[in-house]
Amino acid sequence: MGLQxxxxxxxxxx
Amino acid sequence: MLELRLVQGSLLKKVLExxxxxxxxxxxxxxxxxxxxQAMDSSHVALVSLLLRSEGFEHYRCDRNLSMGMNLGNMSxxxxxxxxxxxxxxxxDDGGDTVTFMFESPTQDKIADFEMKLMDIDSEHLxxxxxEYHSIVRMxxxxxxxxxxxxxxxxxxxxxxxxxxxxxFSTAGDIGTANIVLRQNTTVDKPEDAIVIEMNEPVSLSxxxxxxxxxxxxxxxxxxxxxxxxxxxxxxxxxxxxxxGYIRYYLAPKIEE
Numbered sequence: 607m608g609l610q611x612x613x614x615x616x617x618x619x620x
Numbered sequence: 621m622l623e624l625r626l627v628q629g630s631l632l633k634k635v636l637e638x639x640x641x642x643x644x645x646x647x648x649x650x651x652x653x654x655x656x657x658q659a660m661d662s663s664h665v666a667l668v669s670l671l672l673r674s675e676g677f678e679h680y681r682c683d684r685n686l687s688m689g690m691n692l693g694n695m696s697x698x699x700x701x702x703x704x705x706x707x708x709x710x711x712x713d714d715g716g717d718t719v720t721f722m723f724e725s726p727t728q729d730k731i732a733d734f735e736m737k738l739m740d741i742d743s744e745h746l747x748x749x750x751x752e753y754h755s756i757v758r759m760x761x762x763x764x765x766x767x768x769x770x771x772x773x774x775x776x777x778x779x780x781x782x783x784x785x786x787x788x789f790s791t792a793g794d795i796g797t798a799n800i801v802l803r804q805n806t807t808v809d810k811p812e813d814a815i816v817i818e819m820n821e822p823v824s825l826s827x828x829x830x831x832x833x834x835x836x837x838x839x840x841x842x843x844x845x846x847x848x849x850x851x852x853x854x855x856x857x858x859x860x861x862x863x864x865g866y867i868r869y870y871l872a873p874k875i876e877e
Contacts, residue, residue: 608777608826608874612664616854616872617746 622650622686622712625679629708629723631672631841631862633699638838638859638867639668640692642831645741650686654865655710658745666831667746667854667870676864679709688712688719689741698734712738748870753848753856754821755782759802760813761845761859765836767800772829774798777874781824782849787817791829812843823849826874832857835869 626632639646639657646659654673660666674680702708702723709722716738723732767789771778775791775798782788786803804817838859839845848856854870861867 609877610663610665610828611872611875613660613667613746613854613870613872614664616852617667617748617870619744619746 621681621683621714622710623679623681624650624655624677624710626672626676626708626710627678628862629702629706630704631864632708633702633704634838634841635670635672635861635867636692636696636699638841639670640696641837642666642668642834642869643692645689645691645739647687647689647741647743650682650688652682654680659743660746661831665828665872666834667748669748669866669868669870670861671865672861673865676862678707684714686712686714689739690719690736691739694736698736701732701734751848751850751853752820753853754819754823754850755787756818756849757782757787757802757847758814758816758818758844759787759847760815761836761839761842763802763815764845764847765839768829768832768836771798771800772833776829777826778829778832779824779826780847780849780855781822782817782819783822784819787815823851825849825851825855827855827871828874831869831871835871838867838869841867 642661643659649656657670705726706723711720718735721734771791775793779790786801789800805815808814835857842859846858854872857869859867
């Protein structure tokens with residue numbers, strides 16, 4: 607049921 | 621030199637129980653703002669952000685910014701040795717390779733020191749942008765815990781949908797499907813029992829229940845939980861830590877294949 611996305615796809619490193 | 625004295629030591633015990641199953645090792649950062657942590661789970665699907673503001677400590681001394689790498693399982697083992705009513709003091713020297721947890725019983729008749737080895741952790745710090753969320757749901761944390769637990773016996777993914785009708789938690793599995801709808805309810809005796817749904821735009825997102833269940837380990841910290849949803853962003857599940865801060869869990873959604 608859907609592919610799991612990752613946090614880094616939404617938030618960038620400082 | 622770092623010295624942080626927390627009268628309500630049980631808060632720190634509960635904080636550790638809330639994150640240790642999600643994250644193995646993490647850097648605790650200490651600055652004039654407070655004691656904080658940001659870490660991802662090993663799959664980089666969830667992120668936890670903790671802040672305990674300096675004002676919440678009875679004594680807060682942090683001469684310069686310090687980052688202390690700790691194994692959370694080991695830290696939890698040590699904090700479990702503190703009584704629930706104990707005052708906990710965290711002590712460390714600049715550049716040292718250990719941290720000391722001191723536990724004082726309320727009557728001062730027992731004082732314990734536990735020294736833990738620090739570790740070097742190479743962790744990436746992510747910038748979390750301020751966002752306007754499409755929908756924000758505030759509800760009793762115990763109710764959210766119950767829903768996540770119940771749905772995970774049926775399926776492994778929860779679809780959270782907010783419409784003007786309310787908030788719907790749905791799952792599907794081999795044995796069937798389940799839908800739980802909560803409507804806004806603010807006519808309650810105690811404000812913490814209220815269900816408040818703030819909908820700017822309808823939103824529907826899918827999440828792994830395994831992570832949601834892990835987040836609910838923070839339930840003992842707060843009577844209420846806030847769930848913030850936007851179609852373009854990870855969900856934020858936030859528990860306040862008394863008056864002194866918060867634990868926020870960010871979870872990346874499941875997306876269409």
